[in-house]
Amino acid sequence: xxxxxxxxxxxxxxxxxxxxxxxxxxxxxxxxxxxxxxxxxxxxxxxxxxxxxxxxxxxxxxxxxxxxxxxxxxxxxxxxxxxxxxxxxxxxxxxxxxxxxxxxxxxxxxxxxxxxxxxxxxxxxxxxxxxxxxxxxxxxxxxxxxxxxxxxxxxxxxxxxxxxxxxxxxxxxxxxxxxxxxxxxxxxxxxxxxxxxxxxxxxxxxxxxxxxxxxxxxxxxxxxxxxxxxxxxxxxxxxxxxxxxxxxxxxxxxxxxxxxxxxxxxxxxxxxxxxxxxxxxxxxxxxxxxxxxxxxxxxxxxxxxxxxxxxxxxxxxxxxxxxxxxxxxxxxxxxxxxxxxxxxxxxxxxxxxxxxxxxxxxxxxxxxxxxxxxxxxxxxxxxxxxxxxxxxxxxxxxxxxxxxxxxxxxxxxxxxxxxxxxxxxxxxxxxxxxxxxxxxxxxxxxxxxxxxxxxxxxxxxxxxxxxxxxxxxxxxxxxxxxxxxxxxxxxxxxxxxxxxxxxxxxxxxxxxxxxxxxxxxxxxxxxxxxxxxxxxx
Amino acid sequence: xxxxxxxxxxxxxxxxxxxxxxxxxxxxxxxxxxxxxxxxxxxxxxxxxxxxxxxxxxxxxxxxxxxxxxxxxxxxxxxxxxxxxxxxxxxxxxxxxxxxxxxxxxxxxxxxxxxxxxxxxxxxxxxxxxxxxxxxxxxxxxxxxxxxxxxxxxxxxxxxxxxxxxxxxxxxxxxxxxxxxxxxxxxxxxxxxxxxxxxxxxxxxxxxxxxxxxxxxxxxxxxxxxxxxxxxxxxxxxxxxxxxxxxxxxxxxxxxxxxxxxxxxxxxxxxxxxxxxxxxxxxxxxxxxxxxxxxxxxxxxxxxxxxxxxxxxxxxxxx
Numbered sequence: 004x005x006x007x008x009x010x011x012x013x014x015x016x017x018x019x020x021x022x023x024x025x026x027x028x029x030x031x032x033x034x035x036x037x038x039x040x041x042x043x044x045x046x047x048x049x050x051x052x053x054x055x056x057x058x059x060x061x062x063x064x065x066x067x068x069x070x071x072x073x074x075x076x077x078x079x080x081x082x083x084x085x086x087x088x089x090x091x092x093x094x095x096x097x098x099x100x101x102x103x104x105x106x107x108x109x110x111x112x113x114x115x116x117x118x119x120x121x122x123x124x125x126x127x128x129x130x131x132x133x134x135x136x137x138x139x140x141x142x143x144x145x146x147x148x149x150x151x152x153x154x155x156x157x158x159x160x161x162x163x164x165x166x167x168x169x170x171x172x173x174x175x176x177x178x179x180x181x182x183x184x185x186x187x188x189x190x191x192x193x194x195x196x197x198x199x200x201x202x203x204x205x206x207x208x209x210x211x212x213x214x215x216x217x218x219x220x221x222x223x224x225x226x227x228x229x230x231x232x233x234x235x236x237x238x239x240x241x242x243x244x245x246x247x248x249x250x251x252x253x254x255x256x257x258x259x260x261x262x263x264x265x266x267x268x269x270x271x272x273x274x275x276x277x278x279x280x281x282x283x284x285x286x287x288x289x290x291x292x293x294x295x296x297x298x299x300x301x302x303x304x305x306x307x308x309x310x311x312x313x314x315x316x317x318x319x320x321x322x323x324x325x326x327x328x329x330x331x332x333x334x335x336x337x338x339x340x341x342x343x344x345x346x347x348x349x350x351x352x353x354x355x356x357x358x359x360x361x362x363x364x365x366x367x368x369x370x371x372x373x374x375x376x377x378x379x380x381x382x383x384x385x386x387x388x389x390x391x392x393x394x395x396x397x398x399x400x401x402x403x404x405x406x407x408x409x410x411x412x413x414x415x416x417x418x419x420x421x422x423x424x425x426x427x428x429x430x431x432x433x434x435x436x437x438x439x440x441x442x443x444x445x446x447x448x449x450x451x452x453x454x455x456x457x458x459x460x461x462x463x464x465x466x467x468x469x470x471x472x473x474x475x476x477x478x479x480x481x482x483x484x485x486x487x488x489x490x491x492x493x494x495x496x497x498x499x500x501x502x503x504x505x506x507x508x509x510x511x512x513x514x515x516x517x518x519x520x521x522x523x524x525x526x527x528x529x530x531x532x533x534x535x536x537x538x539x540x
Numbered sequence: 541x542x543x544x545x546x547x548x549x550x551x552x553x554x555x556x557x558x559x560x561x562x563x564x565x566x567x568x569x570x571x572x573x574x575x576x577x578x579x580x581x582x583x584x585x586x587x588x589x590x591x592x593x594x595x596x597x598x599x600x601x602x603x604x605x606x607x608x609x610x611x612x613x614x615x616x617x618x619x620x621x622x623x624x625x626x627x628x629x630x631x632x633x634x635x636x637x638x639x640x641x642x643x644x645x646x647x648x649x650x651x652x653x654x655x656x657x658x659x660x661x662x663x664x665x666x667x668x669x670x671x672x673x674x675x676x677x678x679x680x681x682x683x684x685x686x687x688x689x690x691x692x693x694x695x696x697x698x699x700x701x702x703x704x705x706x707x708x709x710x711x712x713x714x715x716x717x718x719x720x721x722x723x724x725x726x727x728x729x730x731x732x733x734x735x736x737x738x739x740x741x742x743x744x745x746x747x748x749x750x751x752x753x754x755x756x757x758x759x760x761x762x763x764x765x766x767x768x769x770x771x772x773x774x775x776x777x778x779x780x781x782x783x784x785x786x787x788x789x790x791x792x793x794x795x796x797x798x799x800x801x802x803x804x805x806x807x808x809x810x811x812x813x814x815x816x817x818x819x820x821x822x823x824x825x826x827x828x829x830x831x832x833x834x835x836x837x838x839x840x841x842x843x844x845x846x847x848x849x850x851x852x853x854x855x856x857x858x859x
Contacts, residue, residue, distance in 0.1 A: 022816070047748070052806070060675065062674075063820055131711075169701070181819060201646075201668075202646045202650070205646070286574075292796035311760075322741070324574035331802040332776040361645075361670075361672075362672040362674055362675050363670065363671050363675045364668075364669065364670040364671075365667070365668070365669040365670075366667060366668045366669070367666070368664065368665060368666045369666060370597075370664060370666065371595070371667060371806070374804060375804050375806055375807075377804075377850035378802060378803050378804030379803060379804065379807070381802045382798050382801075382802040382807075383798075384801045386794070386795035386796075386798035386799060386803055387795075389794045389795065389798055390791050390795055393790070393791055393794060396543065396544045397543060397544045397545075397546075397787065398543065399543050407607075429806055429807060430735055430738055430807070430810065432803075432807075433799060433810055433811065433814075434809055436795045436796065436799050437742060437746075437792070437796075437814070438793055439795055440788075440792035440795045441746075441749070441792075443791050444749070444791070445790075447784050447787045447788050447791070448753065448784055448788075451781075451783050451784040451787065454783070455780065458549055458550070461601060471608075473760070476756065477752065477753050477756045477757075480701065480752045480756060481748075481749040481752050481753060483697065484694050484697060484745060484748045484749060484752060485745045485746075485748075485749060487690065487697065487746070488690045488694070488741050488742070488744055488748075489692050489743065490684060491686050491689050491690045491693070492741050494740060495682045495683075495685055495686040495689070496682070496686060496734075496737070496738065497679065497682065497734070498716070499734050499735050499738060500686075500734055500735075500737060500738040500741075503738045503742075504645050504738075507742070513674070519563055531651075540543070
């Protein structure tokens with residue numbers, strides 16, 4: 004029990020030193036960290052209650068989604084049946100009862116119509132189900148019914164797009180470090196530190212982005228186009244920054260016709276696809292009128308480029324290789340799967356696919372946050388000092404070891420939080436104070452046990468050994484129950500409760516190391532060096 | 541150097557003898573707390589009730605009545621006012637606007653803030669929170685679920701780890717701790733919000749911690765002194781662990797008091813709940829949960845440990 008090989012001792016000190024080193028960046032003010040060029044290291048984030056800012060919980064209304072899907076499918080079927088060399092005449096399209104059904108005029112084309120309808124369905128989810136069931140009824144009608152898997156997939160899809168749309172709109176306003184995450188199936192959590200005007204934020208989220216397709220003026224040398232300088236009838240539009248491009252690099256501009264050939268409303272869908280060489284591509288689907296406009300534009304402008312412009316930024320400007328008549332276009336080129344997905348999402352993000360409603364909203368002023376940090380830090384210091392003095396007068400040398408362990412434990416917790424990029428909230432600070440208390444409890448258990456064993460007349464070494472051994476079992480059990488309640492808080496809690504649970508759980512794990520292993524090492528080292536025959540405890 | 545000893549060595553206090561009184565007091569406290577919570581009700585914050593909360597910090601302490609009539613004059617529903625930390629800071633809670641359109645709550649908040657800014661120059665709005673009834677229902681559900689789950693899981697843990705009596709006695713004691721804490725919140729009409737749920741869960745964890753230490757010692761002594769009378773054994777265990785129980789509770793109370801006094805108004809409810817929980821939890825560990833083991837019929841393990849090998853003692857032997 005008291006035997007510590009040298010490598011173990013070195014290893015324990017090494018872990019603790021690394022902990023302290025990793026905790027330091029989080030303790031520096033941001034300004035200082037920047038000056039020392041350590042601002043790239045992981046730091047602890049401050050929660051909104053400490054940093055001040057706005058918190059919005061949005062919920063998507065997905066009931067409209069089924070209706071929208073039907074509408075989209077109807078548009079797709081209308082264009083698909085008219086495509087290619089053999090047009091299939093259909094009529095009497097209805098979307099009642101949540102089904103899409105239509106009549107095929109020529110019975111001999113029924114199989115072909117069935118195949119074309121089926122080709123529009125996709126695999127949904129992992130079960131291998133399609134998103135629509137296609138069936139022939141009365142040998143003349145085709146009925147398409149959305150499956151549950153398909154509906155789920157479309158909710159999933161819509162939510163992904165919605166998160167992206169919200170992120171784009173908030174990023175567009177240049178607010179710093181917003182957190183935008185999906186919560187549960189149909190919710191989006193938006194947290195913007197420092198923002199005091201939630202009404203403005205909501206307006207920003209509700210704003211609709213504008214997607215336009217415009218022809219690029221090929222007569223203009225691209226290098227001569229700068230902001231505001233374009234030939235008459237044209238306008239200069241900047242290219243969107245590529246990921247990885249420096250934020251201060253000069254923008255590239257395109258000269259495009261002022262008149263748009265298509266608007267975002269004409270685009271039904273943009274998705275990831277594959278070209279004939281199995282390379283990633285982006286597939287665009289237009290509605291009936293959009294398909295017609297796009298066909299005319301591509302017929303007239305083959306060999307030229309068109310620009311897809313979202314909110315005044317060119318996302319992509321592909322070359323028109325051939326007239327596109329079918330209402331479905333494929334953009335291919337040097338895409339990776341990632342970049343193609345990104346472009347597809349950006350194109351879809353013109354409008355929110357679902358209605359978002361604010362169901363929770365919290366704003367904390369910066370003064371309150373600063374005052375809370377101040378109070379929290381002062382309280383933590385006073386609590387620590389009080390506990391340290393108390394331990395020292397009660398257990399002497401052993402109390403000193405425990406105190407050293409507690410202080411190191413605070414650093415190690417901060418380090419783990421920084422590595423995990425965890426968020427420190429006000430209840431988190433309370434969690435710290437409580438962790439100090441429970442970590443000390445481990446040492447109280449050990450030291451009281453040593454006292455007890457001494458009283459029973461055992462020798463110094465045996466008492467210390469027994470003290471650690473017997474108390475370790477109790478500490479393990481006590482920590483287990485603490486961890487149970489911590490885990491429950493983490494899973495079921497929201498906001499402040501979670502912030503508290505994170506600190507508590509990390510503290511439970513690290514305190515076993517500092518309060519038990521580390522103090523045992525110190526005690527063992529002291530006993531080995533001095534071979535005391537009597538201890539003050 | 542003489543070290544501090546809070547509890548003298550080898551105490552021998554007859555805790556078990558007092559158990560009739562302790563049970564009576566505990567039952568009384570629990571009942572009183574339940575009645576308080578039932579009759580007076582908890583003062584739910586917007587987290588659990590839904591609604592709008594605006595925290596305003598005034599330059600000079602306003603009169604509560606004047607402030608109330610100012611807010612009532614806006615016809616925004618029944619306002620509930622309370623000071624927050626000091627007389628200069630008020631939290632104003634309002635019901636959600638009846639209309640469901642998006643901007644209604646925004647207008648309500650702007651309306652109140654505008655009116656107060658005009659009447660009280662220099663007022664600063666520290667916080668504004670809006671929680672829809674849907675979210676508040678969920679928060680209540682999750683909060684209750686968390687508390688119940690925690691109590692049950694931990695009771696099951698002690699049951700598996702020791703005997704069933706330990707599970708039941710722990711459950712009873714924790715139930716008492718939680719109810720008394722809630723009763724305290726009902727009595728003083730302190731605002732009950734999400735932070736308090738975290739505090740209650742922590743009290744559960746802490747209080748169990750206390751009981752586990754004593755239970756663990758009882759188990760140890762049951763193995764050590766197989767012939768000892770259960771009452772004496774439990775008294776011995778509680779007395780042996782008494783220095784630790786008092787020492788730890790005092791340390792944590794010390795840390796919490798620092799938080800309570802210097803930690804700022806936002807955490808005050810949380811720490812108040814914790815302080816109370818630690819006191820109540822320590823009481824129930826010493827006086828209730830261990831003595832309850834006797835009433836539940838925990839018996840000493842009289843049978844000797846089974847022999848690992850060899851023929852049983854009464855086996856016939858052939859010489």
